[in-house]
Amino acid sequence: MWNLRLRTISALAALFFLVAAISPAADKIVWKPIPDAILQIDSRAPKLWNLFQAGKKFDPLLLQLGARFLVIYVRNKEIYEIKPEQLEHKGQDLLWRESDKPAKPIATSDWSTKDIGSASRVLVKLSDEGRVVNIQIPQVPDLRRGIY
Numbered sequence: 001m002w003n004l005r006l007r008t009i010s011a012l013a014a015l016f017f018l019v020a021a022i023s024p025a026a027d028k029i030v031w032k033p034i035p036d037a038i039l040q041i042d043s044r045a046p047k048l049w050n051l052f053q054a055g056k057k058f059d060p061l062l063l064q065l066g067a068r069f070l071v072i073y074v075r076n077k078e079i080y081e082i083k084p085e086q087l088e089h090k091g092q093d094l095l096w097r098e099s100d101k102p103a104k105p106i107a108t109s110d111w112s113t114k115d116i117g118s119a120s121r122v123l124v125k126l127s128d129e130g131r132v133v134n135i136q137i138p139q140v141p142d143l144r145r146g147i148y
Contacts, residue, residue: 029054031062031087031094038119038136039063051135052094058120058137062094071101072135074113074122078105115139 031052039049052062061072069087071080080102088095107127114121119136126133 027097027099029060029096029098030090031096033092034061034137036138038134040134041065042132043134051137053137061122061135061137062096063133063135070106071096072122072124077108077111077124079108079124079126080105 031054034051034053037051039046039051046065048066050064052064054060054062059074061074063070063072067084069082069084071082073079082096082100082102086096086100108124109127110123110125110132112121112123114123116136119138122133122135122137124133125131
């Protein structure tokens, strides 16, 4: 009887430590650069910028404008500014904990997402700054639908 309790407690402790070890890694988002993306701010191309995606989907996006980083949740129509110190560089990729997301998003308006043929476009206005951000992400054609 005592042996059975000891085994049960040991198994529960091992499970607890396993879950605790996995949780922080699951919270991290790996951002990979999007090649050939196009960015315009107020109809002009910025000098220093980069666009990243998490996984294969384009939601969320990470936009780097100089030393400024914006996490863009397209479906939720929210943009959060994050501190550069919160990002960890791993080669060309960036790592970020989603739990570090600020409590309040940046004020935005005039959201528009559209499939424009060879690209997906996200158009949004940063209300407090009066800037219009236009992001175009190239799409790989789906050859299963026929010849384009």
